[in-house]
Amino acid sequence: MASFIVSLTYTAPIDKVDALLEDHVAWLREQHAAGHLLGWGRKVPREGGILLAKGESRDAVAALAAQDPFVVGGVAEIEVIEWAHGFLDDSIAGLAG
Structure with missing residues (x-):
């Protein structure tokens, strides 16, 4: 297994991002x-996530x-x-896989 950083950058106004926040957090927890x-x-500042x-x-x-x-909702790019x-x-040795 390799390690990755996924950088999300918002491409839509924050109200559009917030409309998908609950689904996004559920997806994060599933993954x-x-x-x-x-x-x-x-x-x-709040312009995306890591x-x-x-x-x-x-x-x-x-x-x-x-x-x-x-990403599916068109409010962020990766x-x-x-x-x-x-x-x-x-404290972060788990990142080594």
Whole structure:
């Protein structure tokens, strides 16, 4: 398993984003329960979000992220970044897979 950062960038006004927020959070929780997402949070200022993911390939994680209600609903775009950890503190060692 490889590690990925998924960067979401809002492409619509925040009221349109908020209209899909409940579905988005439910999807995040489902993907966490399935073992795909390790964490998530909003960007500051609130212009998108960050997902910490693991997967077999960049394409697999991109396909998964494309199912996010924010993306399906046309209010966000994604960028999937694979990263190879050089160091992880013990508190986040789970990111190593």
